[in-house]
Amino acid sequence: MENLGLVLAITGAAVAALASGCGSAVGVGIGGEAASGVISEDPSKFGKVLILQLLPGTQGIYGLLIAFITLTQIGVLGGDSNISTAKGAMYLAACLPMAVVGLFSAIKQGRTSVACIGLVAKKPDQFGKAMILPAMVETYAILALLVSILSIVGIGGMSI
Secondary structure, X not given: OOOHHHHHHHHHHHHHHHHHHHHHHHHHHHHHHHHHHHHHHOHHHHHHHHHHHHHHHHHHHHHHHHXXXXXXXXXOOOOOOOOOHHHHHHHXXXXXXXXXXXXXXXXXXXXXXXXXHHHHHHOHXXXXXXXXXXXXXXXXXXXXXXXXXXXXXXXXXXXO
């Protein structure tokens, strides 16, 4: 297949956006379910539970960023989009850390956010501590983002 490299690279970009986006949708969704229960009892806690609900949404943004960087590097968003099969496979592999970690960390961060929403419901003064717990899960999404970015940019500089 003449354009196999391009197909592989675009697949990597799509998988990064798709998996991370799905994880974020699940995480934000379960956070929203818990938040709505708290708000039904005490609407004044809306601001605090909203922040906790939104935290798992960042992985979807990270996956979209990886997709844009990849599409830019391979010339789909302007430039020469003729890349070898080997390079296309490398781009696909470079997108996988964000795709896999984005999917799972967003769901786990959503579950952590649900627990912290429960904490804020009972003890609103503990909001600062409640923010830290889901943020710790975020650390691994950021590490995956960095690995994917460094890999994609590194591949762009290679002549294969």
